[in-house]
Amino acid sequence: MKVVLVQCALAASRTKNTYLRDKYHRLAGRRGKKKAVVAIGHKILVIAYHILKDKVGYKELGGDYLDRRNKDKVERYHVNKLRQLGYDVLLAEKAA
Incomplete structure (x- = not known):
């Protein structure tokens, strides 16, 4: 099962403008690519669990979801960098 989840995570990391791609690139920068792939595989498994448990469809959050959610934090980060x-x-x- 881990092999399948890793393959799904690698595929998700190459998609355009998706939440999982953005999450992968954020994690890969901090933790490394291999740990990021395993973490995205886990995230896919958690998403599948909630879809089956709650009987709802998957709602794509978008590639900018984390930036929208943490707008103040992103602003502070860039202001401090400047x-x-x-x-x-x-x-x-x-x-x-």
Whole structure:
């Protein structure tokens, strides 16, 4: 079963604009590719469990889900990076 989940995780890591691809690349940068593949395989198994348990379809969250969910954290991260590079940063909301 682990082999199948790893193959599914590798395939999911190559898809475009999906939650699993984004999660894989975030994990691979921190933990390494092999551990990231196993973690994505586990995530696929958890998703399948909830689909079967709750009798609902899979809802793709999108590749930018984690950025949307953690908007404040992403803003702070990038502002701090720019300050470390010597820039003075002032954030303003974009008028829609």
